[in-house]
Structure formats: C-alpha cells, structure tokens
Amino acid sequence: MMKPKTEAELADMVGAASGPLHVFGGGTRPIGHPVTGAALGLSDMSGIVDYEPGALTLVAKAGTPVAGIEAALAGEGQRLAFEPMDHRVLLGTSGTPTIGGVVAANVSGPRRVAVGAARDFLLGVRFVDGRGRVLKNGGRVMKNVTGYDLVKLLAGSHGTLGVLSEVSFKVLPTPEAVRTLVLHGVTGRDALDAMTRAITSPFEVSGAAHLPGDDPRVLLRIEGFAGSVAYRVDRLKALLADLGEISVIDTPEENAALWRAIRDVEALKDRAAVWRISMTPGAMMTGLLPALGDDARHVQLDWAGGLCWLGADTGAAELHGRLQALVADRDVNAGGGGHATLIKGDEALRASVPVFQPQPAPIAALSEGLRDRFDPRGILNPGLMG
Structure with missing residues (x-):
C-alpha cells in the first residue's frame, strides 16, 4: 500500500502511477463498485493545519481523524454543524473515519435538514488531479472563497476527480x-x-x-x-x-x-443490504413506501421524510433494481429527481448492480467530461461510481 505523508509525496505517487489507483481515507466506508488498483491510503497525511475559533474556521489535512477534529472543536465550544455520519456501525467496518473521506463522500447527518450538507460548510480544498498536479480552490477563511466552485465539485466525487490533500471548513458554536x-x-x-x-x-x-x-x-x-x-x-x-x-x-x-443512533443508522446494522433513498417527503411517504409494500419492513426516515434508509436480508439485487426504477418513475416520485444508492452490500452485490442512481444522459455526459478533464488517464478510483 502507498501511504504518502506529504502533499508532495502524494503528487509524485499519482503522477508516477502506471495503472489504476484505489484511493481511500480510513477505509471505514467501502461504498460504490469495488475498485481494482494499487491501494493509496491517505491516513498518514494527518493534522490540523490552522484553527481560528474566533473566525469559525478550521483547516486540516485530508487524513486527519474526524474524532480529533471534533475534540479540538469541543475544546472551544464549537462543532462540525453538518454532523457527519460514522459508517462503522452500519457497515461493520473498522478503521478511523477521516475528514477527507467525509468530504469525498459528502457525508452529512440529521442536522442537514436545517443547516445544509458537508459541502455547504467547505471553504476550500487542495487536491492532486489524475496528472499528479497539485490544485487548490477556495480559501481558508470565509471572505476568501473565490473562483470556480471546485470545492463543491470535489465534495461527493468519491476520489474520482482528485485526491484531497487539505480541506478548510466553516464551523459553528455548540448550542447551550x-x-x-x-x-x-x-x-x-x-x-x-x-x-x-x-x-x-x-x-x-x-x-x-x-x-x-x-x-x-x-x-x-x-x-x-x-x-x-x-x-x-x-x-x-x-x-x-x-x-x-x-x-x-x-x-x-x-x-x-439518540441522535448518534439516528445519524449512524444503528437500527439497520443487522440487515445484509441497506439503501439510502432521497426524495421529496411527500413522494417518499405517499408514493415510494406504499409501492414497496412488504419490502419496506425495515426503514428509518430522516430529514423530515426526505431521506429513507431501507434494509433487507434477501433478494437484494432484485430490490435494488426495483428501487431505482421507482425513484425514476414520475407516477411514484411526482417531485422528480431523487436517488437510491446502495450503501451496504457484499462485494458481489456491489459489483453486479449500478450502486448509484443512473444519471440522465445529459448529466452522465457532463460527469464523464469532468472526469476526462481532471483524470484523463482514468486512474482515480475507476468504475467506483459506475
């Protein structure tokens, strides 16, 4: 496994790569299609670079443990307001969640319904693209967020556009x-x-x-x-x-x-397969769940009904196809949009189904164009998102 300690080492490793790279942080959330490639772990690129409690901003290297950041913030009566989920209970994984992994997957918790997602608190990023170039976007303070919004583009890209080396956040006070x-x-x-x-x-x-x-x-x-x-x-x-x-x-x-259990979806930890479904609350409650019938026995609803976690033990592949079809069916999902993502499933299941909701052709073409621009060699987590 390659484990760079500095951004320069990371850039050299990516630039010198002769084949696909499996990029990950703490290894706690194996989501998406299985990736075949040389392992590139970011956990050794760790540490808080700058923290200004008075300015409500924090800068950290991508491999910094989330727990360490939360402890530093708690010492100043502050927190990550978007409440990132810890996937280890649900997925049965070990390792240490990292802040880079949170950003790469845009991981957010129950408070998102009120304050927004992880990407909404990002001020800036530094990352290495598929050519091995170090790029940066945004800034380290709230007044310095300028230029093209690559910050939000990197959030949720699962390491397919670039390998994060540093992230900066807006933080908020902990309530009384x-x-x-x-x-x-x-x-x-x-x-x-x-x-x-x-x-x-x-x-x-x-x-x-x-x-x-x-x-x-x-x-x-x-x-x-x-x-x-x-x-x-x-x-x-x-x-x-x-x-x-x-x-x-x-x-x-x-x-x-209570809210940690909701955040981490502890109620479904014993299910063999778990999906994360996002739709408008009305469509979720009056369209999707009734259409699922008995398949909706194991559910947890969040975001005022706009997010459903659904678990199953058998027939996962068939249910997965049905879920994505129902989300795309405007008779069921009158609000349009939405997605059903397989979050938990064995490697065979994840290899055999479209883990993420298939994109409409124009959006798929745009996504492919972005990957070609940032990773022309196609070496960064190839195939992970489909």
Missing part, C-alpha cells in the same frame, strides 16, 4: 441546550404531517426523524439558548397536540445517544 420531542404511536401520513408542521414552523427544528415498527415514533430536535429551547418546545407541543402523546427528552446524554 438541546431537547427532543417524541411523538408516540404516530405512523404514515400523520408522521409526515408532524414532521412537516414542525420543520415549516418558525421554531427552528434541527432534526426530524421517524422510526416505524412496533414502537413508532416521530423525533424532533430543538437546539439553542436554554430559554429559547424551552419556549420552542412548549410551542411545538401545542402545535402537535392533536396527533397524540408527546414526551420530551431533556438530558444531554440521552439526546446525544
């Missing part, structure tokens, strides 16, 4: 208080109604999830100054009173554990 409203026994359209009312209210909900099953619950997170949180909790309870029993989780430890 957090509470979670729990609506018990709420299912179907009532669950969608509860989440829609809450997320469209003026009461700043930072998480809206639904856990179906034998104990169905809608979970609504409220964060901020203690007085504001108490006021908003009371107003939301009044707003949702007609939907049934409501309780409140008010200890920091219980809230942290």
Whole structure:
C-alpha cells in the first residue's frame, strides 16, 4: 500500500502511477463498485493545519481523524454543524473515519435538514488531479472563497476527480441546550404531517426523524439558548397536540445517544443490504413506501421524510433494481429527481448492480467530461461510481 505523508509525496505517487489507483481515507466506508488498483491510503497525511475559533474556521489535512477534529472543536465550544455520519456501525467496518473521506463522500447527518450538507460548510480544498498536479480552490477563511466552485465539485466525487490533500471548513458554536420531542404511536401520513408542521414552523427544528415498527415514533430536535429551547418546545407541543402523546427528552446524554443512533443508522446494522433513498417527503411517504409494500419492513426516515434508509436480508439485487426504477418513475416520485444508492452490500452485490442512481444522459455526459478533464488517464478510483 502507498501511504504518502506529504502533499508532495502524494503528487509524485499519482503522477508516477502506471495503472489504476484505489484511493481511500480510513477505509471505514467501502461504498460504490469495488475498485481494482494499487491501494493509496491517505491516513498518514494527518493534522490540523490552522484553527481560528474566533473566525469559525478550521483547516486540516485530508487524513486527519474526524474524532480529533471534533475534540479540538469541543475544546472551544464549537462543532462540525453538518454532523457527519460514522459508517462503522452500519457497515461493520473498522478503521478511523477521516475528514477527507467525509468530504469525498459528502457525508452529512440529521442536522442537514436545517443547516445544509458537508459541502455547504467547505471553504476550500487542495487536491492532486489524475496528472499528479497539485490544485487548490477556495480559501481558508470565509471572505476568501473565490473562483470556480471546485470545492463543491470535489465534495461527493468519491476520489474520482482528485485526491484531497487539505480541506478548510466553516464551523459553528455548540448550542447551550438541546431537547427532543417524541411523538408516540404516530405512523404514515400523520408522521409526515408532524414532521412537516414542525420543520415549516418558525421554531427552528434541527432534526426530524421517524422510526416505524412496533414502537413508532416521530423525533424532533430543538437546539439553542436554554430559554429559547424551552419556549420552542412548549410551542411545538401545542402545535402537535392533536396527533397524540408527546414526551420530551431533556438530558444531554440521552439526546446525544439518540441522535448518534439516528445519524449512524444503528437500527439497520443487522440487515445484509441497506439503501439510502432521497426524495421529496411527500413522494417518499405517499408514493415510494406504499409501492414497496412488504419490502419496506425495515426503514428509518430522516430529514423530515426526505431521506429513507431501507434494509433487507434477501433478494437484494432484485430490490435494488426495483428501487431505482421507482425513484425514476414520475407516477411514484411526482417531485422528480431523487436517488437510491446502495450503501451496504457484499462485494458481489456491489459489483453486479449500478450502486448509484443512473444519471440522465445529459448529466452522465457532463460527469464523464469532468472526469476526462481532471483524470484523463482514468486512474482515480475507476468504475467506483459506475
């Protein structure tokens, strides 16, 4: 395995490569088609380069562990607001999640519904393209984000356009208080109604999830100054009173554990295959899930119903094709767009199906053109995204 310690070493390794490279960070999220190539791990390129708490900005090398960044931020009462998921529980992997891996996969958690995704907090990137050239875009401070927006282009590209060497982020203060409203026994359209009312209210909900099953619950997170949180909790309870029993989780430890479990999709960790489906909440609840019928036995809903995690134990290949067809069917997905991505599955399954939602022809042509421009030799994670 090649493990560069510096950006210069990384550039030399990519430039000298005579064949495909399998690029990865901590190896915690093997998502996409299996890649055949020389292993190029970034975990030795680690360390916080610059952190300015007063400016709410942090710069780190791509291989820096997420846990180390979160600890440094916590020491200053700050955090990564987009709440990146840790895939290890769901996928059963080991290793250490890195900040470069978070950016490469645009990994975001339940708070995305309120504040945005990882790419929305990126200020700048440094990366090595498929020719071995070091490129940079954006900056290290919020006032210096200029030029072409390669920053957002690299986020979610899974290492197919360039190998990240350094990333810079906007960070946010940690809130003073957090509470979670729990609506018990709420299912179907009532669950969608509860989440829609809450997320469209003026009461700043930072998480809206639904856990179906034998104990169905809608979970609504409220964060901020203690007085504001108490006021908003009371107003939301009044707003949702007609939907049934409501309780409140008010200890920091219980809230942290609950939303960590939702973030990391712990409810589906024992399923053999898991998909991440993104659609409009209405289409998800009234179109896709009813169409799936019994295949929707194991689900977790996030982002006020706009994100569904679906698990299965048998017939994964057939279900995968059905899911992607349903997402593309405008009779089911009236809002259009959306995608169904296979997140968990064995190597044989991932090799045999289009892991990512197939793109319309014009977008596919644009994506191919971008890969040709940034990686003309086709050596960076070839085939990973289809």
